[in-house]
Protein backbone atom coordinates (compact mmCIF):
# COMPACT_ATOMS: atom_id res chain seq x y z
CA UNK A 1 0.00 0.00 0.00
CA UNK A 2 1.21 3.50 -0.84
CA UNK A 3 0.88 6.34 1.61
CA UNK A 4 -2.21 8.43 0.88
CA UNK A 5 -1.34 11.82 -0.62
CA UNK A 6 -1.57 14.86 1.64
CA UNK A 7 -4.48 16.44 -0.26
CA UNK A 8 -6.52 13.26 0.18
CA UNK A 9 -5.91 13.07 3.94
CA UNK A 10 -6.80 16.73 4.22
CA UNK A 11 -9.98 16.19 2.23
CA UNK A 12 -11.04 13.30 4.49
CA UNK A 13 -10.41 15.45 7.57
CA UNK A 14 -12.28 18.47 6.19
CA UNK A 15 -15.33 16.57 4.93
CA UNK A 16 -15.71 14.65 8.17
CA UNK A 17 -15.15 17.71 10.36
CA UNK A 18 -17.81 19.61 8.37
CA UNK A 19 -20.25 16.76 8.87
CA UNK A 20 -19.30 16.25 12.51
CA UNK A 21 -18.38 12.58 12.13
CA UNK A 22 -15.19 10.70 12.97
CA UNK A 23 -13.02 10.20 9.90
CA UNK A 24 -12.30 6.75 8.47
CA UNK A 25 -8.80 5.50 7.85
CA UNK A 26 -7.75 6.01 4.27
CA UNK A 27 -6.11 3.17 2.35
CA UNK A 28 -4.51 4.25 -0.90
CA UNK A 29 -3.22 2.17 -3.78
CA UNK A 30 -2.42 2.73 -7.40
CA UNK A 31 -4.04 0.99 -10.27
CA UNK A 32 -3.38 0.91 -14.01
CA UNK A 33 -5.82 2.80 -16.22
CA UNK A 34 -7.45 6.20 -16.01
CA UNK A 35 -10.33 5.58 -13.69
CA UNK A 36 -10.09 5.05 -9.95
CA UNK A 37 -12.11 2.65 -7.87
CA UNK A 38 -13.09 2.88 -4.25
CA UNK A 39 -14.83 1.01 -1.51
CA UNK A 40 -16.04 1.91 1.96
CA UNK A 41 -15.78 -0.75 4.64
CA UNK A 42 -17.78 0.48 7.55
CA UNK A 43 -16.90 -2.38 9.87
CA UNK A 44 -13.18 -1.77 9.48
CA UNK A 45 -13.71 2.01 9.38
CA UNK A 46 -11.76 2.19 6.17
CA UNK A 47 -12.20 4.04 2.93
CA UNK A 48 -10.02 2.40 0.30
CA UNK A 49 -9.15 4.04 -3.00
CA UNK A 50 -7.28 2.53 -5.91
CA UNK A 51 -6.16 5.56 -7.80
CA UNK A 52 -5.87 5.54 -11.57
CA UNK A 53 -4.03 8.14 -13.60
CA UNK A 54 -6.75 10.81 -13.86
CA UNK A 55 -6.28 13.32 -11.02
CA UNK A 56 -9.82 14.65 -11.21
CA UNK A 57 -11.13 11.13 -10.93
CA UNK A 58 -9.06 10.54 -7.74
CA UNK A 59 -10.90 13.37 -6.12
CA UNK A 60 -14.32 12.32 -7.32
CA UNK A 61 -13.76 8.72 -6.23
CA UNK A 62 -12.63 9.73 -2.76
CA UNK A 63 -15.59 12.10 -2.35
CA UNK A 64 -17.98 9.37 -3.57
CA UNK A 65 -16.67 7.02 -0.89
CA UNK A 66 -16.83 9.75 1.75
CA UNK A 67 -20.47 10.25 0.79
CA UNK A 68 -21.00 6.57 1.65
CA UNK A 69 -19.18 7.16 4.91
CA UNK A 70 -21.48 10.10 5.73
CA UNK A 71 -24.69 8.41 4.58
CA UNK A 72 -26.47 7.83 7.87
CA UNK A 73 -28.35 4.73 6.79
CA UNK A 74 -25.56 3.12 4.82
CA UNK A 75 -24.97 0.37 7.34
CA UNK A 76 -28.64 -0.44 7.75
CA UNK A 77 -29.78 -0.21 4.16
CA UNK A 78 -29.78 -3.32 2.02
CA UNK A 79 -26.82 -3.32 -0.30
CA UNK A 80 -29.13 -3.25 -3.28
CA UNK A 81 -27.89 -0.88 -5.94
CA UNK A 82 -30.90 1.35 -5.91
CA UNK A 83 -30.76 2.18 -2.23
CA UNK A 84 -26.98 2.04 -2.02
CA UNK A 85 -26.77 4.66 -4.75
CA UNK A 86 -30.20 6.19 -4.25
CA UNK A 87 -31.61 9.69 -4.05
CA UNK A 88 -30.49 10.34 -0.46
CA UNK A 89 -26.98 9.18 -1.25
CA UNK A 90 -26.72 11.43 -4.28
CA UNK A 91 -28.03 14.44 -2.38
CA UNK A 92 -24.94 14.14 -0.19
CA UNK A 93 -22.62 13.20 -3.04
CA UNK A 94 -23.33 16.04 -5.46
CA UNK A 95 -23.19 18.52 -2.59
CA UNK A 96 -19.72 17.22 -1.66
CA UNK A 97 -18.58 17.40 -5.27
CA UNK A 98 -19.66 21.00 -5.55
CA UNK A 99 -18.23 22.06 -2.23
CA UNK A 100 -14.88 20.37 -2.85
CA UNK A 101 -13.82 21.57 -6.23
CA UNK A 102 -15.59 19.60 -8.93
CA UNK A 103 -17.63 21.45 -11.50
CA UNK A 104 -21.15 20.16 -11.98
CA UNK A 105 -20.23 19.19 -15.54
CA UNK A 106 -17.26 17.06 -14.43
CA UNK A 107 -19.22 15.53 -11.58
CA UNK A 108 -22.08 14.55 -13.90
CA UNK A 109 -19.76 13.17 -16.56
CA UNK A 110 -17.58 11.08 -14.27
CA UNK A 111 -20.33 9.88 -11.94
CA UNK A 112 -22.70 8.88 -14.73
CA UNK A 113 -19.95 7.03 -16.58
CA UNK A 114 -19.98 4.64 -13.63
CA UNK A 115 -23.56 4.76 -12.49
CA UNK A 116 -26.12 5.55 -15.17
CA UNK A 117 -28.81 6.21 -12.60
CA UNK A 118 -26.76 9.11 -11.23
CA UNK A 119 -28.10 11.35 -14.00
CA UNK A 120 -31.69 10.67 -13.06
CA UNK A 121 -31.02 11.43 -9.41
CA UNK A 122 -28.99 14.51 -10.24
CA UNK A 123 -31.80 15.85 -12.43
CA UNK A 124 -34.32 15.28 -9.64
CA UNK A 125 -31.97 17.03 -7.21
CA UNK A 126 -31.70 20.03 -9.53
CA UNK A 127 -27.99 19.71 -10.26
CA UNK A 128 -27.39 22.24 -13.05
CA UNK A 129 -26.87 20.54 -16.41
CA UNK A 130 -28.29 17.21 -15.28
CA UNK A 131 -31.61 17.67 -17.04
CA UNK A 132 -29.85 18.33 -20.35
CA UNK A 133 -27.36 15.50 -19.86
CA UNK A 134 -30.22 13.13 -19.09
CA UNK A 135 -32.14 14.20 -22.21
CA UNK A 136 -29.00 13.76 -24.33
CA UNK A 137 -28.34 10.36 -22.85
CA UNK A 138 -31.89 9.24 -23.62
CA UNK A 139 -31.69 10.61 -27.15
CA UNK A 140 -28.43 8.74 -27.70
CA UNK A 141 -30.06 5.53 -26.53
CA UNK A 142 -32.95 6.03 -28.92
CA UNK A 143 -30.62 6.77 -31.84
CA UNK A 144 -28.52 3.67 -31.25
CA UNK A 145 -28.87 1.40 -34.24
CA UNK A 146 -31.00 -1.61 -33.54
CA UNK A 147 -29.67 -5.02 -34.29
CA UNK A 148 -30.71 -5.98 -37.76
CA UNK A 149 -31.75 -9.53 -38.37
CA UNK A 150 -31.71 -11.20 -41.68
CA UNK A 151 -32.92 -14.55 -42.84
CA UNK A 152 -30.11 -17.04 -43.16
CA UNK A 153 -32.24 -20.00 -44.23
CA UNK A 154 -35.79 -19.30 -45.43
CA UNK A 155 -38.69 -20.90 -43.69
CA UNK A 156 -38.79 -24.63 -44.20
CA UNK A 157 -40.18 -27.81 -42.75
CA UNK A 158 -38.12 -29.37 -40.06
CA UNK A 159 -36.87 -32.78 -41.14
CA UNK A 160 -35.22 -34.52 -38.25
CA UNK A 161 -32.06 -36.39 -39.10
CA UNK A 162 -29.43 -38.07 -37.07
CA UNK A 163 -25.97 -36.70 -37.44
CA UNK A 164 -23.53 -38.56 -35.26
CA UNK A 165 -24.89 -38.35 -31.75
CA UNK A 166 -27.02 -35.30 -32.54
CA UNK A 167 -30.40 -34.80 -34.06
CA UNK A 168 -30.39 -31.99 -36.60
CA UNK A 169 -32.78 -30.35 -39.01
CA UNK A 170 -31.82 -31.88 -42.35
CA UNK A 171 -32.54 -28.69 -44.26
CA UNK A 172 -30.64 -26.09 -42.28
CA UNK A 173 -28.36 -28.32 -40.24
CA UNK A 174 -29.32 -26.70 -36.94
CA UNK A 175 -29.10 -28.99 -33.94
CA UNK A 176 -32.39 -29.79 -32.29
CA UNK A 177 -32.13 -30.69 -28.65
CA UNK A 178 -34.02 -31.05 -25.41
CA UNK A 179 -37.49 -29.64 -25.16
CA UNK A 180 -37.56 -28.54 -28.79
CA UNK A 181 -36.73 -32.01 -29.94
CA UNK A 182 -39.50 -33.50 -27.82
CA UNK A 183 -41.94 -30.91 -29.13
CA UNK A 184 -41.06 -31.58 -32.76
CA UNK A 185 -41.31 -35.34 -32.32
CA UNK A 186 -44.71 -34.99 -30.65
CA UNK A 187 -46.14 -32.64 -33.28
CA UNK A 188 -48.85 -34.07 -35.52
CA UNK A 189 -48.03 -31.75 -38.38
CA UNK A 190 -44.45 -30.97 -39.31
CA UNK A 191 -43.16 -27.83 -37.64
CA UNK A 192 -41.39 -25.11 -39.51
CA UNK A 193 -38.06 -23.50 -39.02
CA UNK A 194 -36.61 -20.13 -39.90
CA UNK A 195 -32.98 -19.46 -39.30
CA UNK A 196 -32.09 -15.84 -38.59
CA UNK A 197 -28.79 -14.20 -38.01
CA UNK A 198 -27.83 -10.86 -36.55
CA UNK A 199 -26.11 -8.67 -39.10
Ligand SMILES: [Zn+2]
Nearest residue numbers: 064065068085
Ligand atom coordinates in the same frame (compact mmCIF):
# COMPACT_ATOMS: atom_id res chain seq x y z
ZN1 LIG B 1 -20.72 3.91 -4.28
Ligand SMILES: [Zn+2]
Nearest residue numbers: 169171172193
Ligand atom coordinates in the same frame (compact mmCIF):
# COMPACT_ATOMS: atom_id res chain seq x y z
ZN1 LIG C 1 -34.10 -26.20 -40.19
